Amino acid sequence: MGAGGRTAPDSGVIEGIAAQAYETIPAVLRARADDVRIRVEEFPSEDVMREMALETPFDLLGLYQGVPFGEASVSDVHHDIDMIFLYRRPLLDYWVETGERLEDVVRHVLIHEIGHHFGFSDADMERIEGAG
Numbered sequence: 001m002g003a004g005g006r007t008a009p010d011s012g013v014i015e016g017i018a019a020q021a022y023e024t025i026p027a028v029l030r031a032r033a034d035d036v037r038i039r040v041e042e043f044p045s046e047d048v049m050r051e052m053a054l055e056t057p058f059d060l061l062g063l064y065q066g067v068p069f070g071e072a073s074v075s076d077v078h079h080d081i082d083m084i085f086l087y088r089r090p091l092l093d094y095w096v097e098t099g100e101r102l103e104d105v106v107r108h109v110l111i112h113e114i115g116h117h118f119g120f121s122d123a124d125m126e127r128i129e130g131a132g
Helices: 011-024 046-051 089-100 102-120 122-131
Strands: 037-041 062-065 083-087
Touching: 011 037, 011 083, 011 089, 011 102, 062 102, 083 089, 083 102, 102 122
Parallel strands: 037 083
Antiparallel strands: 062 083
């Protein structure tokens, strides 16, 4: 069960929230992020947990994987699609713990991870999110 005794949203619902949130993020972020794919997973993979030295799978709400926009070169062979992973169970735990709207939590994580695509600092992302 989720917040208030409701059933926890499944991955499809989180994907829908992310798609709606994407449309509301500042144009400066959307302008060059259309090639980034958003994927909802239950938890980070064991490889990600190891690489990021996470204590628990609940320590990460989302992750950008790819070559940051400013670091990509036309001569680079790009083998993978740039991805933003949203981790459903950690997102739901955070949602329940904070009482924030799930839409706001997903939007915040999405903006943060898209910011990594652009190589922005956390301070840059906070400023951009506040402007949106």
